[in-house]
Amino acid sequence: MLRVPLLIKFPNSENKGVRIKYNSRLIDIMPTVLDVAGIKYNKDLLDGQSLFTLITGKEKKNRIYISDLAHKDILIPCPALIATNKNQLKFIITKSREGIRYIETYDISKDAEEKYNIITKDDKVREELIASLNKYYQRKMDVKKGKIKVQLNKELEERLKALGYLH
Secondary structure (H helix, E strand, O other): OOOOOOOOOOOHOOOOOOOOOOOOOHHHHHHHHHHHHHOOHHHHOHHHHHHHOHHHOOOOOOOOOEEEEOOOOOOOOOEEEEEEOOEEEEEEEEOOOOOEEEEOOOOOOOOOOOOOOOOOOOOOHHHHHHHHHHHHHHHHHHOOOOOOOOOOOOOHHHHHOOOOOOO
């Protein structure tokens, strides 16, 4: 479910035949659509980034993705199963109520099928990973609790409704 092909048909067949070899994310589609439509938006209010830097070759790196699965009995803010990446390393983190149970690590550049768990022994990488995930989920909780307000101007709100992003 993490490796889903994305095909984009731009107006006038611009960027025809361009293939991105770096990770992109579903949350990157909305900013890309806004850019194509020429709609100004506050980039700080969106988790995603326009794909144009990848399409034009100005950006040449994998974007960090976070995919998670929560169970009803798992306490917020962190879900029970999280997949994320750092460069070519993919991490799968399994949690319980007591905390992290284990972290699987795969080098996707050498092991795309994720057969060989290389379990990183680098505590610094593990600590950075856990800290960044905690920060990410805390921000999500702050937004959910209303501590961080996301405001759209009326025109942008109407356009997003017309595109089906808002109800």
